[in-house]
Structures are given as structure tokens and as C-alpha cells.
Amino acid sequence: MPQPPHIRTKPLIPGPVSRRTILKAGGTLLLSVFPVLPAAAAQILAVRVWPAADYTRVTLENDSDLKVTHFTVPDPQRLVVDIEGLELNPTLKSLVAKIQSGDPYIKQVRVGQNRPNVVRLVFDLKEEIKPQVFTLAPVGSYKHRLIFDLYPVRAVDxxxxxxxxxxxxxADAPPGSPEMPAPAPAPNPPLAATPPVTAPATVPPAPAVTPPVVAPPVPHIVPPAGPVLAQPTVPAPAVPVPKTELPDPAPVRPDPPRVxxxxxxxxxxxxxxxxxxxxxxxxxxxxxxxxxxxxxxxxxxxxxxxxxxxxxxxxxxxxxxxxxxxxxxxxxxxxxxxxxxxxxxxxxxxxxxxxxxxxxxxxxxxxxxxxxxxxxxxxxxxxxxxxxxxxxxxxxxxxxxxxxxxxxxxxxxxxxxxxxxxxxxxxxxxxxxxxxxxxxxxxxxxxxxxxxxxxxxxxxxxxxxxxxxxxxxxxxxxxxxxxxxxxxxxxxxxxxxxxxxxxxxx
The missing domain is CATH 3.40.630.40 (Zn-dependent exopeptidases)
Structure with a gap:
């Protein structure tokens, strides 16, 4: 029986499908099967420390630009740095061993994973500093660099x-120059500061009594923005024992007429x-x-x-x-x-x-x-x-x-x-x-x-x-x-x- 002319049936076989439609469908299928992968964390390629009287510089060389925040904490003085988009790796951990005992401004540094994708550095300082934290674009043989410059509050003249x-x-300071500071007093007064006692040469001196070495308590430092994870263990510093013997004389060099x-x-x-x-x-x-x-x-x-x-x-x-x-x-x-x-x-x-x-x-x-x-x-x-x-x-x-x-x-x-x-x-x-x-x-x-x-x-x-x-x-x-x-x-x-x-x- 023929169908009425006003009734149209949908064909059982679909018409031609565009290539774009197929690609969209395939992409949707892949996204539903595989989760979205997180962005790869930046990698620290090298760490370098340059201590000097003028300032101390710490350089982190990495493969991408990094976002960083920092703040200082007093009593005791610390510089806290949070670096985003970074996971802790052995190269960054090696920064701890690169701090020298003679560094004018840094006692030690602690490194830890503060939270996912955020690494925290805590610089324990020897004195108050004026930090400058900035990044440098790749130049020459260097990749991206994150720089920490630690300047003294009073610049070295x-x-x-x-x-x-x-x-x-x-007496020869140039006109207009600031007043020169007086020499710093010795940290320990010399033993000869007390009135000397005359004794016969035949009387042997009394044996020196060595006071016991007492290590000061190490305060537990928790920066206000959160604890530092995986901090390296730092031994308590030993208190030096005063010595009665005279130090070795400094090498004598000719004294040119320049005083x-x-x-x-x-x-x-x-x-x-x-x-x-x-x-x-x-x-x-x-x-x-x-x-x-x-x-x-x-x-x-x-x-x-x-x-x-x-x-x-x-x-x-x-x-x-x-x-x-x-x-x-x-x-x-x-x-x-x-x-x-x-x-x-x-x-x-x-x-x-x-x-x-x-x-x-x-x-x-x-x-x-x-x-x-x-x-x-x-x-x-x-x-x-x-x-x-x-x-x-x-x-x-x-x-x-x-x-x-x-x-x-x-x-x-x-x-x-x-x-x-x-x-x-x-x-x-x-x-x-x-x-x-x-x-x-x-x-x-x-x-x-x-x-x-x-x-x-x-x-x-x-x-x-x-x-x-x-x-x-x-x-x-x-x-x-x-x-x-x-x-x-x-x-x-x-x-x-x-x-x-x-x-x-x-």
C-alpha cells in the first residue's frame, strides 16, 4: 500500500559524515578514557653560591621561568622563599652543602617540599639583610636563572x-665621605687586661682549668607561612673554648709608605x-x-x-x-x-x-x-x-x-x-x-x-x-x-x- 505523499521516512543508512565530526568524536573519546595530565614540574639544573663581603648571591638555574614569593623573619634573622611549580630534586638538595662556613651573611639553608608543587628554602642568616629576588631570561650558555642577592643593610664602603x-x-678620607666607623672591639677581651701579678720566675704557673663545653639550645624555627618539610639535620654549634696561648703571628710583608x-x-x-x-x-x-x-x-x-x-x-x-x-x-x-x-x-x-x-x-x-x-x-x-x-x-x-x-x-x-x-x-x-x-x-x-x-x-x-x-x-x-x-x-x-x-x- 503506498504511503501518503505528506509522510517522509528517515533513511536507515546515514548520509556522508564529515572528517571534522569524526575527529571531534575521537578526541572526546580519548579525553574520557585518559585523564588530563598535569603540567610537568620545572627542573633545577644547577645551583651556585657566590659569597663576598659586598653581598652573597645564590643562583638556581632551571629549564623554565619560576614564580617565587619571599619574606624575612626576625629573631633570629631568616629569609624564607617559596618557589611554585617545582618538585624537590637532588640538585636542589645539594644547595645545603654549598653554603660555606665563611659566608658573611648565610649560616645555613634548609630545603623542603612545603606543599605539592611548592618548594621552600629557609636561609638562616648571620645578620639582617636586604634581599633582592629576581629572575633572568636565558642568555649565553645559561638557561633561566632565579637569583637571590643578599645585601647588608649598611652597604660596604x-x-x-x-x-x-x-x-x-x-685622616685622608675624601671630602663629603661618611664618617669612618671605629674599629670593632675584640669579641673576647684579652687575658692581659687584668692587672698583672709579679711572681718569681721559679714558680710554675698554675695549670689552666678548661671550662666545660656547653652547646646552646637550638631553637625550633617554624616560619609563619608553614613548616618546612624534610629539613636536613644540623648539629648544634660548639662554643669555642678560650685559649691562653698566643695566636700564630700573621705573615709579615713589606710595609709600603701608604698609611x-x-x-x-x-x-x-x-x-x-x-x-x-x-x-x-x-x-x-x-x-x-x-x-x-x-x-x-x-x-x-x-x-x-x-x-x-x-x-x-x-x-x-x-x-x-x-x-x-x-x-x-x-x-x-x-x-x-x-x-x-x-x-x-x-x-x-x-x-x-x-x-x-x-x-x-x-x-x-x-x-x-x-x-x-x-x-x-x-x-x-x-x-x-x-x-x-x-x-x-x-x-x-x-x-x-x-x-x-x-x-x-x-x-x-x-x-x-x-x-x-x-x-x-x-x-x-x-x-x-x-x-x-x-x-x-x-x-x-x-x-x-x-x-x-x-x-x-x-x-x-x-x-x-x-x-x-x-x-x-x-x-x-x-x-x-x-x-x-x-x-x-x-x-x-x-x-x-x-x-x-x-x-x-x-
Whole structure:
């Protein structure tokens, strides 16, 4: 029987199905069968600690950007850091063993999984600090870095540090500098402070009674934001027992005439002290150039700078300030600012750089240029050196604008002219003991040479990228020869250009 024309039946076999419909159905099926996988936790690739008197830096290198919060806790002083998106791993646990007993600011660090995907670090501190916590994007050979910079509440003053070391007279503090602190009293008064009792020589002294060693109780520290899990066990510190014997005498070195602020020559004329700022390049997170045998520029130039410091301080009326005296990073602007704070008469930056070709060789001396580099190689080296802040890691959010302004082109023509005279004197002496890369002083826009009021030079002692020169740089004899040549060049410069009376203000 035929159906009425107004009734339509649905076909039993469906029509053609689009590919998109099938893919959507398949995706829905997979999501229903397999749960959504959580995002992979970030991985800590390396941990590094750089203790120094200026500040202590802790670096966590990782494979992704991390979100971090931190706060300080007093009595006793602690810095608590929570890092999100992180699971505890052996590399991060190794941070505990990297804290040195001589660290100026950190007693110890505790590491634990505070809660899922959150790791907590607790830094037990030796004094109150001003922390700076920031991240750095990948640069050079580094991945993402999380940086903890622990600065003292009162910044280290370079003149106060030199006074403490006996390298500066209190009467010679520059005008406008803060009052120098008095020497800190000894922690334990000497036994001879009581009135001595005269006794016959034949009477033996009474045996010393050693007091018992009592360890102070270790307080149980619970930061306010939650307990720290899996804390390493820290033994109670032992109280040192006072000793009656005298300490071993410090090694005696020649006492150069650098204590008095002013001296008189044979004719009665006043001769003032000359202050030289030596700047060993790179340091800390910034290794500088690395030779084929693994020699790091930052280590070589620090060794040469220390030799040079010793030789200069043996000269009459010369004293030296190092912009860094250990393996830690100093931003370019801070290097210049340190020299200006001590009102340095000269600024000498020491390097041992690399070039694109391993055949490049020879020593060079550079001064600042106002109009551009004198050669392509000079421009390339300057650009490379000026990346030090990016590689070493500068917290740009808190970078002192006054220090950063030093890197502007404020140098005068007179400063560059004086720098050229110094550079020629030093290059002439170096030519007597080493091959020169170029027979004249070169110029380029090195940021570290931009002190507007200090004659400044940068010395490339040799190319660490050249295997033969890398071997020379590692040799103690060559380091001593370079230091001696620079010393002679500085003496030649001062002989022809006596320093004027100090009139600058810090």
C-alpha cells in the first residue's frame, strides 16, 4: 500500500559524515578514557653560591621561568622563599652543602617540599639583610636563572674597607665621605687586661682549668607561612673554648709608605698619596672568555690584578683598590662607582679576552672613544665586554639610576687625552715582554671606561682563545712579567703627569 505523499521516512543508512565530526568524536573519546595530565614540574639544573663581603648571591638555574614569593623573619634573622611549580630534586638538595662556613651573611639553608608543587628554602642568616629576588631570561650558555642577592643593610664602603685593612689613613678620607666607623672591639677581651701579678720566675704557673663545653639550645624555627618539610639535620654549634696561648703571628710583608695621607719629600714639598683602582674583569656568574683547556678569564685576571696590587703598593705613595677581590660578579656601573668613591687617580681594567679566530694573539691597550671604535676588532671586543651585565645578572628593577648614569657618555675630552697618555706608557712597557696585537692604543666604547673624571684604560693581557697564549696566561712567570710591565707604565705616566691636588667631590 503506498504511503501518503505528506509522510517522509528517515533513511536507515546515514548520509556522508564529515572528517571534522569524526575527529571531534575521537578526541572526546580519548579525553574520557585518559585523564588530563598535569603540567610537568620545572627542573633545577644547577645551583651556585657566590659569597663576598659586598653581598652573597645564590643562583638556581632551571629549564623554565619560576614564580617565587619571599619574606624575612626576625629573631633570629631568616629569609624564607617559596618557589611554585617545582618538585624537590637532588640538585636542589645539594644547595645545603654549598653554603660555606665563611659566608658573611648565610649560616645555613634548609630545603623542603612545603606543599605539592611548592618548594621552600629557609636561609638562616648571620645578620639582617636586604634581599633582592629576581629572575633572568636565558642568555649565553645559561638557561633561566632565579637569583637571590643578599645585601647588608649598611652597604660596604670601599674606603672603610681599606681603612679596616690598614690600606687607608682615616685622616685622608675624601671630602663629603661618611664618617669612618671605629674599629670593632675584640669579641673576647684579652687575658692581659687584668692587672698583672709579679711572681718569681721559679714558680710554675698554675695549670689552666678548661671550662666545660656547653652547646646552646637550638631553637625550633617554624616560619609563619608553614613548616618546612624534610629539613636536613644540623648539629648544634660548639662554643669555642678560650685559649691562653698566643695566636700564630700573621705573615709579615713589606710595609709600603701608604698609611699617611701626605708626606714630604727631601725638599719639604708635600707629596700626596696616589690611588689606583684595579678592575679584574668578569667574576661570579660571568666567567668571561674560556680557553680551549678550560682556563677561565675571570680567574686569570684576578690573579694578575693581585700581583699588580702588590707591586704598586711597593712604590712610594701609591695605594690600590680592587673592584673585586674574589670570585663574585660586580656590575659595570658599580665598578666605576667604586673607583669614584675612593677618588681614584687611575682606573685600570684587566682582561684576557677571546676572538672569533684562535689565531688572534698579542696584548692590547684600549681607551674610550667618543666617535666609534678604531677597528672592527675593537668594536667587537667592546660589544662583547659590555654584555657582562646581562651574563653576570643585574637586577634592572632595582639598579641604582645614579650608578647607571655613570655609563652615559659623560667623559670629557681631557679625560680621554689623559687616558691616551696612560695607555701609551703602559703599552710601551708591555711591548718589551709580550707581542702586541696592535702597535698603538686602540679606542672603543667600553662601558667600564666611562668615568668622567678618571683616566681609564682597559688592558687585554693576551688572547685566551689562542692555545699558546692561554698557556702563557696560566704561567706564574708571565703573570708576574705583565704585572711588572704595567707597574712601570703607571710610574712613567705619573712621572710625566704629576697628579693635581684632590679637588673632586664624591
Amino acid at each position: 670601599p674606603i672603610a674597607a681599606m681603612i679596616e685593612k690598614g690600606e687607608w689613613s682615616r 699617611a695621607a701626605q708626606k714630604h719629600d727631601k725638599g719639604g714639598k708635600v707629596v700626596r698619596m696616589m690611588t689606583i683602582a684595579l678592575d679584574p674583569g668578569h667574576g661570579g656568574e660571568d666567567p668571561g672568555a674560556i680557553g680551549a683547556s678550560g682556563t677561565r678569564e675571570k680567574d686569570i685576571v684576578l690573579a694578575i690584578a693581585k700581583r699588580l696590587k702588590f707591586k704598586l703598593e711597593e712604590q712610594p705613595n701609591m695605594r690600590v683598590m680592587l673592584t673585586r677581590d674574589g670570585d663574585y660578579f660586580v656590575p659595570l656601573g658599580v665598578r666605576v662607582e667604586k673607583a669614584r668613591k675612593v677618588q681614584a687617580d687611575l682606573f685600570v681594567s684587566i682582561h684576557a679576552d677571546a676572538f672569533l679566530l684562535p689565531t688572534a694573539r698579542g696584548s692590547s691597550v684600549f681607551v674610550l672613544s667618543e666617535k666609534g671604535a678604531t677597528s672592527t676588532a675593537a668594536r667587537w671586543l667592546a660589544n662583547k665586554e659590555n654584555l657582562a651585565d646581562a651574563i653576570g645578572g643585574v637586577n634592572m628593577q632595582s639598579h641604582d639610576k645614579q650608578i647607571a648614569s655613570v655609563l652615559l657618555d659623560l667623559s670629557t675630552t681631557a679625560q680621554i687625552n689623559d687616558s691616551m697618555k696612560l695607555g701609551k706608557a703602559v703599552l710601551g712597557e708591555i711591548s718589551g715582554i709580550a707581542r702586541l696585537h696592535k702597535g698603538s692604543v686602540e679606542q672603543a666604547g667600553f662601558a667600564v671606561l666611562k668615568a668622567p673624571d678618571i683616566p681609564s684604560i682597559l688592558i687585554e693581557t693576551a688572547f685566551i682563545s689562542n692555545p699558546e697564549e692561554e698557556a702563557k696566561l696560566r704561567d706564574n712567570g708571565y703573570q708576574d712579567q705583565i704585572a711588572a710591565a704595567i707597574t712601570k707604565g703607571i710610574k712613567r705616566y705619573f712621572a710625566a703627569n704629576p697628579p693635581l691636588a684632590k679637588g673632586r667631590q664624591t
